[in-house]
Amino acid sequence: xxxxxxxxxxxxxxxxxxxxxxxxxxxxxxxxxxxxxxxxxxxxxxxxxxxxxxxxxxxxxxxxxxxxxxxxxxxxxxxxxxxxxxxxxxxxxxxxxxxxxxxxxxxxxxxxxxxxxxxxxxxxxxxxxxxxxxxxxxxxxxxxxxxxxxxxxxxxxxxxxxxxxxxxxxxxxxxxxxxxxxxxxxxxxxxxxxxxxxxxxxxxxxxxxxxxxxxxxxxxxxxxxxxxxxxxxxxxxxxxxxxxxxxxxxxxxxxxxxxxxxxxxxxxxxxxxxxxxxxxxxxxxxxxxxxxxxxxxxxxxxxxxxxxxxxxxxxxxxxxxxxx
Numbered sequence: 001x002x003x004x005x006x007x008x009x010x011x012x013x014x015x016x017x018x019x020x021x022x023x024x025x026x027x028x029x030x031x032x033x034x035x036x037x038x039x040x041x042x043x044x045x046x047x048x049x050x051x052x053x054x055x056x057x058x059x060x061x062x063x064x065x066x067x068x069x070x071x072x073x074x075x076x077x078x079x080x081x082x083x084x085x086x087x088x089x090x091x092x093x094x095x096x097x098x099x100x101x102x103x104x105x106x107x108x109x110x111x112x113x114x115x116x117x118x119x120x121x122x123x124x125x126x127x128x129x130x131x132x133x134x135x136x137x138x139x140x141x142x143x144x145x146x147x148x149x150x151x152x153x154x155x156x157x158x159x160x161x162x163x164x165x166x167x168x169x170x171x172x173x174x175x176x177x178x179x180x181x182x183x184x185x186x187x188x189x190x191x192x193x194x195x196x197x198x199x200x201x202x203x204x205x206x207x208x209x210x211x212x213x214x215x216x217x218x219x220x221x222x223x224x225x226x227x228x229x230x231x232x233x234x235x236x237x238x239x240x241x242x243x244x245x246x247x248x249x250x251x252x253x254x255x256x257x258x259x260x261x262x263x264x265x266x267x268x269x270x271x272x273x274x275x276x277x278x279x280x281x282x283x284x285x286x287x288x289x290x291x292x293x294x295x296x297x298x299x300x301x302x303x304x305x306x307x308x309x310x311x312x313x314x315x316x317x318x319x320x321x322x323x324x
Contacts, residue, residue: 006096013088
């Protein structure tokens with residue numbers, strides 16, 4: 001097993017090392033907090049950790065950030081808490097563990113036997129039954145598989161209806177940007193929606209600054225729109241350092257109800273826009289279509305901080321491809 005001393009910090013544990021883990025079966029899971037592929041895999045990893053802990057399984061999550069904002073330890077701690085992760089997490093901001101394992105994917109699983117030898121590996125989602133059987137084999141146990149049910153953002157994808165690929169915001173990796181006059185990098189610019197938004201294209205309306213990894217709303221009245229074909233759509237947003245900024249989401253021009261999104265098998269237009277509140281800074285229910293503030297909120301600039309309308313697949317924005 002490669003060394004773990006490249007971790008910049010540990011969550012839920014004192015620093016671990018291969019020598020100290022000898023005698024235990026170890027499952028190493030590489031993840032990054034906005035990766036939808038990992039989010040859908042996590043209920044299985046969590047269930048395995050809880051179901052086989054007493055048999056000698058040690059699960060180690062390795063958080064290796066893909067985007068600059070994912071380096072922030074508070075965000076990693078928040079994701080760990082929200083996902084109910086109680087096993088050790090190594091914060092790998094400098095890619096030390098990633099490089100030691102020669103890893104290239106999010107998510108990735110490495111199955112290490114009691115002698116410290118990597119016995120198996122798997123990249124991306126799926127293969128859950130086989131992976132659990134590998135764990136049982138290494139532990140020397142044989143029983144029914146642990147029950148797993150992914151809910152909300154962790155729900156299994158609808159892979160039979162995949163027509164919208166991964167999409168990033170920002171000029172670094174963004175594709176299919178459709179606002180009239182194109183993108184103007186690193187400076188405030190007034191954008192307009194095109195008369196028709198093609199399938200899998202996205203566009204901005206209002207005054208925005210397009211950075212390498214983000215698009216930042218500079219003035220109230222802006223929105224993001226995307227035309228997609230998928231069961232669910234996920235967009236990663238942040239208010240930056242300001243108070244939470246509620247936003248409005250519309251699907252095909254109508255307010256979505258609660259977390260309901262769209263039907264697979266047909267195209268939809270999603271529009272997202274921040275809205276003004278009357279003294280209540282708490283975000284309302286996530287609905288799905290346009291973010292449009294009536295005025296700047298508290299002088300701050302809402303930040304769309306995930307260069308993403310990531311892969312709108314089945315259960316949603318399917319972050320990065322499981323295997324590139």
